[in-house]
Amino acid sequence: MKLTTKIESFVMHCGEMGSRWGFNRTVGQMYGLLIIHENALTAVEISEALNISRGNVSMGIKELQSWRLVQVQHKPKDRKEYYSPAGSIWEMATRVFEERRKREVDPTLSLLRDNLLDEPSNQKEVYAQEKMHEIHDLLETGTHWARELQSMSPEKLKTLMKLGSGVSKVINFTDKLINKS
Amino acid sequence: MKLTTKIESFVMHCGEMGSRWGFNRTVGQMYGLLIIHENALTAVEISEALNISRGNVSMGIKELQSWRLVQVQHKPKDRKEYYSPAGSIWEMATRVFEERRKREVDPTLSLLRDNLLDEPSNQKEVYAQEKMHEIHDLLETGTHWARELQSMSPEKLKTLMKLGSGVSKVINFTDKLINKS
DNA sequence: CTGATGTTTCAGTAATTTCTGAAAGTTTAA
DNA sequence: TTAAACTTTCAGAAATTACTGAAACATCAG
Numbered sequence: 001m002k003l004t005t006k007i008e009s010f011v012m013h014c015g016e017m018g019s020r021w022g023f024n025r026t027v028g029q030m031y032g033l034l035i036i037h038e039n040a041l042t043a044v045e046i047s048e049a050l051n052i053s054r055g056n057v058s059m060g061i062k063e064l065q066s067w068r069l070v071q072v073q074h075k076p077k078d079r080k081e082y083y084s085p086a087g088s089i090w091e092m093a094t095r096v097f098e099e100r101r102k103r104e105v106d107p108t109l110s111l112l113r114d115n116l117l118d119e120p121s122n123q124k125e126v127y128a129q130e131k132m133h134e135i136h137d138l139l140e141t142g143t144h145w146a147r148e149l150q151s152m153s154p155e156k157l158k159t160l161m162k163l164g165s166g167v168s169k170v171i172n173f174t175d176k177l178i179n180k181s
Numbered sequence: 182m183k184l185t186t187k188i189e190s191f192v193m194h195c196g197e198m199g200s201r202w203g204f205n206r207t208v209g210q211m212y213g214l215l216i217i218h219e220n221a222l223t224a225v226e227i228s229e230a231l232n233i234s235r236g237n238v239s240m241g242i243k244e245l246q247s248w249r250l251v252q253v254q255h256k257p258k259d260r261k262e263y264y265s266p267a268g269s270i271w272e273m274a275t276r277v278f279e280e281r282r283k284r285e286v287d288p289t290l291s292l293l294r295d296n297l298l299d300e301p302s303n304q305k306e307v308y309a310q311e312k313m314h315e316i317h318d319l320l321e322t323g324t325h326w327a328r329e330l331q332s333m334s335p336e337k338l339k340t341l342m343k344l345g346s347g348v349s350k351v352i353n354f355t356d357k358l359i360n361k362s
Numbered sequence: 363c364t365g366a367t368g369t370t371t372c373a374g375t376a377a378t379t380t381c382t383g384a385a386a387g388t389t390t391a392a
Numbered sequence: 393t394t395a396a397a398c399t400t401t402c403a404g405a406a407a408t409t410a411c412t413g414a415a416a417c418a419t420c421a422g
Contacts, residue, residue, distance in 0.1 A: 004302065004303070004305065004306055006296050006299065006301075006302075006306055006309065007305065007306065007309050009292070009296065010292070010293075010296060010309065010313065013288075013289065013292050017285065017288065017289055020203075020281075020284055020285045021285060022201075024379080024380065025380085026380080026381080035312055035316075036308075036309045036312055036313075037305075037308075037309075038305070038308045042398095043398085043399075044398095052381075052382090053381065053382045053383065054382090054383085054399085055381075055382060055383065055384090055399095055400075055401075055402085056380080056381055056382070058399060058400055058401085059380090059381085059400085059401090062400085079389075079390070079396095079397060079398060080397085080398070081398085081399080088315075089312070089315040089316055089319055090319060093319055093323070103201055104198065104201045104202060107194075107198065108194065108198055111190070111191070111194050112191075115187050115190065115191060118187065120187075121185065121187075122185070124185065124188065124218075124219070125185055125187055125188065127217075127218075127219045128187065128188050128191065128217045128218075131216055131217055131270070132191065132217075134269075134270040135216075135270055137339075138270055138271060138274055138335065141335065141338055141339060142274070145330065145338070149326065154319065154322065157322055157326070158318075158322060205409080205410065206410085207410080207411080224368090224369075225368095233411075233412090234411065234412045234413065235369085235412090235413085236369095236370075236371080236372085236411075236412060236413065236414090237410080237411055237412070239369065239370055239371085240370085240371090240410090240411085243370085260366095260367060260368055260419075260420070261367085261368070262368085262369080
């Protein structure tokens with residue numbers, strides 16, 4: 001499992017970005033490796049390519065599975081597990097997005113909803129609740145939009161973008177049409 | 182600087198989510214506190230409210246400033262600095278989004294661009310470059326869209342959402358209109 | 363200038379997160 | 393049922409990240 005310079009630079013970059021993307025360095029590297037490699041890899045191959053322990057690979061795979069980002073395959077006459085990325089690049093992006101929403105936004109929305117149910121008990125809380133309300137609405141709007149965009153195919157998105165008019169123009173236009181009728 | 186239960190739960194939640202949102206626990210708490218508090222706060226007030234050292238507040242403020250999320254004010258006859266959130270909730274969300282893009286996406290785009298300039302030197306690299314190309318295009322499309330959405334006011338977004346038709350329907354509709362003409 | 367009142371920096375420490383490797387667990391073929 | 397081939401788990405070690413508090417720095421009023 002010797003990696004060429006270019007491939008290695010990609011894999012290492014995924015590692016460095018890993019923590020920013022929601023997982024840790026090795027998990028990032030593992031994911032990068034699986035994406036960039038045409039064939040599915042065994043745990044041992046991964047551990048050798050990245051110089052990490054076998055146990056760490058196992059934990060990393062578990063983590064990637066919790067993000068629904070890897071698949072396990074089996075080959076006939078072979079008891080080893082072969083790992084490969086789950087779905088197309090687009091699907092992967094969608095999943096990272098969704099999972100991050102679950103981890104980063106949903107808990108906040110739920111806390112805000114709870115807090116907004118109570119009556120404010122003093123002046124400070126009135127202000128606080130106003131702010132919480134604003135944040136709540138913003139997050140709801142955001143997740144709604146995200147879901148809409150994700151439900152579109154990447155081809156459609158690209159086509160639309162290439163039409164030359166920005167999304168906002170498109171929407172302004174439609175807005176006017178709808179309001180007129 | 183005694184916090185009511187409800188406000189405290191919000192602030193602590195911001196702390197717990199902090200690391201997921203791109204900063205660390207105390208920075209998250211500090212930001213939550215500034216948002217939820219009507220008046221600007223001094224460094225000492227923050228350190229007392231959150232039970233953290235004065236030095237930590239200073240570093241946290243610096244971090245929040247690097248995200249363009251806090252402002253400093255001065256009051257007449259007072260040499261202390263008063264901190265408050267910069268801009269509306271919408272603007273803050275926009276900034277978090279932008280800054281995260283800078284930290285999470287831009288470096289990757291730049292690496293991919295560099296790698297794509299070179300000719301692949303073997304079969305494996307041909308495959309690797311295909312994948313990198315896909316990722317590159319996806320990220321470009323995504324950032325483009327994000328920018329478009331951010332350029333719209335939240336009121337406009339809300340209005341549109343409440344029209345009842347989903348974004349994708351709106352876009353499909355416009356798409357047809359444009360293609361017809 | 364000087365001291366009072368503030369802010370920033372940073373070395374050392376504390377807390378947290380990640381990683382290893384050995385032991386335990388699982389599956390399969392014979 | 394056994395043993396070979398593989399995976400998972402997890403306690404402790406290593407690495408990383410965050411925090412403190414004291415010293416250095418900055419600004420201003422008198």
